[in-house]
Amino acid sequence: MSRKLTKEMKWGGGILSLYAIWALCWFVYRYFLKGSIGQPYVPTLDMQTELALPFSKGLFLGADLLGRSLLEVLSAGLTYSLTISIIVTFATASIGIFMGYMAVKGPNWVKLGFDLLINLIFIFPSILIAIMIMAVTGQSMKGLIFALIVTGWTGYAKIARGESKRVLALTYVEGARAIGIGEIRLFFRIIIPAILPVMIVNMVLGISGVIISEASLGFLGLGASPYSWGAMLGAAKTVLLEAPHIAMILSLTMAGLIIGLNLLGDGLRDYLDPNEN
């Protein structure tokens, strides 16, 4: 294989590593420099610096509505949103692969039930399902993650169903069956490696989807943390006239992360797609 890394992958990877370094710096700052592991640092409120502009009052990006340093609040939001999106993406992808495979291999009633369930989740606006779940579980991190998993797995399941169908028809699967491979071994040793490339591309693109869903919930006042970028944008919207820089910085930071993920995902897709070359 002498395929070259695409330009998009390099750009996407570059942007994402910047964000990763940022998150790491914040982690060290929070747990080791300013605070300790037992008592992590929390951005302090300060009436004096309320809505301060960037580069004023000793604050690099200015301050938010409560006078907290915008840079610190943004960093807290970054680690929060990365944590949630990575957990949710892994969980949804695993569930999706399993369910998608079962929809191909399982008995007829599983197939029918799968179709109905997917349609049901699809026609409900996902925000609504999330709101319902959050209402039952309360506004906690656990509830939020659960809500995002419930609404998120169907996309992966659809892709996994299509891919499993394609792979199961290939000759080497038939060969493996002919020499008497067990069902579980077939799934883990043959199906999963075969559908993984497609799933990884979709997972990279899916992370940005989860970041957006989480932020939309936060925006509607249903987030699990005051540092959710969506919640902060919702607050920034109310002071759009007085302090437009808050909304601008927040939007651009979030867009940068999503651009990085989308570039990497698109690049990976081109890189792994045998039809392109």
Next chain:
Amino acid sequence: MSKFFNKFLYAVLTIFMALTAIFFVIRLSPGDPVETVLGQRATQEEIIKLKTQLGLNLPLMSQYKVFLTGLAKGDLGKTIFGAKDVKGLLKERMKPTIVLAAVSVTLSASIGMFLGVLAGYKKNKGFDKFSRIISLFALSFPIFSLAPLLVLLFSIKLNLFPVSEWGDLKHLFLPILSLVIPLSAIIMRVTRNKYLEEANSQWVMVVKAKGMGEVSILLRILKVCLPTILNIVSIQLSVVIAGTMITETIFDIPGMGSLLFDGIQNRDYPIVQGVIIYSTVTYMLIYFIIDYVNEWIDPRTQS
């Protein structure tokens, strides 16, 4: 005909399941509407009286029965707050949402298809690369971060459009723009890829060899691409529904989205049920129409 019947049955089953799910989930979630209506200081008698009046004192299964029989008669009940007729309320709030969704979906579909075909036609040339970058940016600003930026630019800096009012055509511009930008970017990408896939296929080569003109080839390719594009539109429809909900809360539009959001916050059961019924039925209807249109355009999609 039996296929149509099967599909119809399937749609009814899905809608029924959606209704049942919504009925039980919202009633089992914590929070009591009666307490919210009467406030903290209400006496026990008052609470019981209002509950009996609303039929909330009955066991859950009987409430479900009442709900279903009412639904069969086309009665959606009255709201818990203010005892308004839900059907009338929905009719009142439906217009902004339908205008918003219909205009933005048609606009995005036309813009996305046009730009997508253009980008595919000029593959790897300047326009294609440019459009790829633009669509990347368009997809990276979620609606709630795009809308404040648009307000900043058009309302505050340029002073062209009012921030949050409703009624005039002028007020539609920003909400629709914030819905159209991401949606048209998605449709453009899909159209471009599908166009390229078809443009490289054998039948196009044959038609070219026979000497058909560029424009008629283009139209034929477009016809084959249409089912894929319509499918994406139908998938994106649920995203648009969620999108209108956010846009309506941002721009203070009195539509179904903001109604639903308030209904959930206040546990106003009949409102939530009503909105869900309307949106699922509409969604299913569009889904089936698109399915039939697709089969009519391209019989190969019949599986």
